[in-house]
Structure formats: structure tokens, C-alpha cells
């Protein structure tokens with residue numbers, strides 16, 4: 001089958017890590033007989049340098065016409081790069097916010113998976129790690145507290161500020177459906193996280209999630225209060241499969257979950273809209289401190305490409321093959337410098353990409 005994939009190399013280490021992910025995708029094509037048609041667009045600093053703006057309308061149109069977008073990361077050194085002398089709406093990050101909005105990407109997925117070979121990097125005790133963990137945080141991305149009405153004013157002579165947390169049932173339903181659909185591709189369990197003992201928005205969240213759950217009898221649903229979830233993530237992370245939650249809770253919990261894996265260069269992510277379309281990118285930034293030095297770990301981007309195969313292209317077998325190839329290369333003791341440990345072989349960005357593609 002033919003699939004159209006838009007590549008956004010971005011800034012800093014972006015072009016290096018996207019290059020390695022493309023190598024892996026090319027290998028998938030070779031092995032499976034599928035054809036991926038690529039088109040490249042500029043975003044962030046790279047677009048500012050060429051077009052004067054962080055994202056053009058043409059780039060948005062090209063991204064929209066694809067089955068999926070695979071991105072590196074954008075941005076430069078915020079203290080020294082001339083991009084950060086521009087007004088905020090012209091800076092690299094403004095392009096990223098705009099493309100997410102234009103493509104209506106309301107569901108953010110961040111897996112937190114502990115590779116047995118990298119257990120030493122996990123800050124949790126071995127008895128807590130147990131057999132490891134493999135969870136996915138599904139965060140609502142376009143509603144809630146970050147998008148509600150806000151103002152700062154003076155009341156009774158006191159400086160006062162107000163933010164509002166609003167969700168309607170449709171916004172909750174569409175993310176819940178995504179959560180259950182994705183749980184079906186995993187271990188059939190959804191933990192919906194809220195603060196229903198206090199917040200009206202959480203009580204509606206819980207009700208709508210329960211209504212959606214009726215259509216997924218094979219998926220187990222549990223509710224958990226957000227404060228308990230923050231605790232359970234470091235007490236027994238192995239209990240989670242899909243964690244489904246609203247914007248702010250997800251923002252905080254996904255950072256907590258990713259930290260317990262211990263390695264930023266390994267963390268993939270995806271942002272999805274109502275269709276199968278998604279934008280896939282590593283969770284880390286553009287690491288300008290190591291750009292162009294063949295030092296960046298390409299695994300987060302390669303694993304993001306695997307998510308793209310699974311969730312946008314429905315190529316589950318091919319996604320498994322990529323994930324297994326990553327496992328195999330780690331088992332063989334190859335490491336980039338960020339995950340290097342004693343007795344292992346240190347390799348650069350390009351060699352890591354080659355080893356993984358050959359292992360497919």
C-alpha cells in the first residue's frame with residue numbers, strides 16, 4: 001500500500017534524528033512491500049530562516065494532505081539564537097502551536113516504557129520496578145484550564161487572578177473514544193484520572209467516560225483521583241496501561257511518568273485528531289548543545305515512527321518489528337552517549353540508526 005508521510009526535520013538535532021527514522025521507515029518498506037511517499041516541510045527556526053515566519057500556510061496544506069507527519073524537534077538556544085529576539089508570535093514555538101491547532105490535534109499520547117536493559121537509569125527501587133512497566137498517557141490537548149477564560153484584576157484592593165476549567169461532553173467523548181480504541185491495541189485497560197471529589201468538570205468527565213466505556217465491554221475501566229495517580233506512578237507503575245486524563249493533569253502526570261523511565265532520548269509521542277491522522281515527534285527538544293555532532297539519540301524519533309505505523313497507518317506488525325529491533329540493538333549492548341553505561345559500546349546517531357534498521 002502507498003502512504004503519504006510529511007517529514008519535518010526542524011532545528012538542532014532534528015534533521016539528524018529524522019534522517020535516522022527515515023532510514024528505518026525505508027527498511028520497513030523494503031521488508032513489507034509498502035510504499036511511503038515523503039514530502040518535507042519547514043517548521044520553526046528553519047522556516048524563519050527561509051520564509052521569515054515559523055510556519056507557512058503552504059506547509060500547513062502539505063501536512064494536511066498527508067496520512068501522517070513525522071517531526072524532529074524545533075527551536076534553538078533560547079539565550080543566544082536570533083530567533084528569540086523576534087516577537088513571541090514569530091518565534092519557532094509559535095509554529096508548533098499553530099500546526100497543532102490547524103490540524104486539530106486534541107489527543108496527546110506519551111508512552112512510558114522501561115527497557116530492561118536501561119533499568120539502571122530508572123530512579124525507582126528494583127522492588128518497585130518489578131517486571132518493568134509499559135504505560136501510555138493520553139492527555140486532552142486543546143481544552144481545560146489552559147484554554148479557558150482568564151483574567152487578572154483588582155478586587156477589594158487586592159490583586160486577584162482567575163482561570164477557568166471548561167469541558168463540554170463532546171470534547172470529553174472524543175478523547176475517551178481515542179483512549180478506549182488505543183487500549184484495544186494494547187492491554188485493554190483504561191485508568192481515567194480526574195478530581196471528581198471536588199471539580200464539576202471532573203464529575204462530567206467521569207460520567208461521559210462511563211458512557212463511552214459501555215461500547216467497549218472488553219476494555220476494563222477504572223477511575224482514579226489525580227493525587228492518588230501521582231502517588232501510584234512511583235509506587236506501582238506496572239499497574240497502568242492507558243491513563244486517560246484532561247489537559248493540565250496530563251501535562252503534569254506525563255512528565256512524571258516519563259521521568260521514571262530515566263532517559264529523555266528514548267521517549268516518543270503522538271498527537272492525534274478525530275481521524276487516523278497524527279503528528280509524531282520525540283518528547284525531547286532540539287538539543288542545540290549537541291546538534292551536528294552525531295551524538296543525539298535517534299531512538300525517541302524511531303519509536304515515534306513506530307507509533308505512526310501503528311496508529312495512523314494501521315501497520316501493527318511493522319510497528320512491532322521496529323520496536324523489537326530497538327530492543328535487540330539495546331540487548332546487543334549498543335548505546336548512544338546519553339544512555340551509555342559500563343561494558344556497553346558507544347555509538348553515534350548514524351550508527352544507531354543503521355543498527356536498528358538492519359535489525360528489522
Ligand code: NAD
Nearest residue numbers: 073074075076077265284285286287288289290296297338
Ligand atoms: P532539550 O530536550 O532539547 O535538551 C535537554 C537536554 O537533553 C540537553 O542536554 C540535550 O543535549 C539532551 N537531549 C535532548 N534530546 C536528546 C537526544 N535525543 N539525545 C541525547 N541527548 C538529548 O531541551 P532544552 O535544552 O530545554 O530545549 C532546547 C530547545 O528545544 C529549545 O528551543 C526548546 O524550546 C525546544 N523544545 C522543542 C520541543 C519540540 O520541538 N516539541 C520540545 C521541548 C523543547
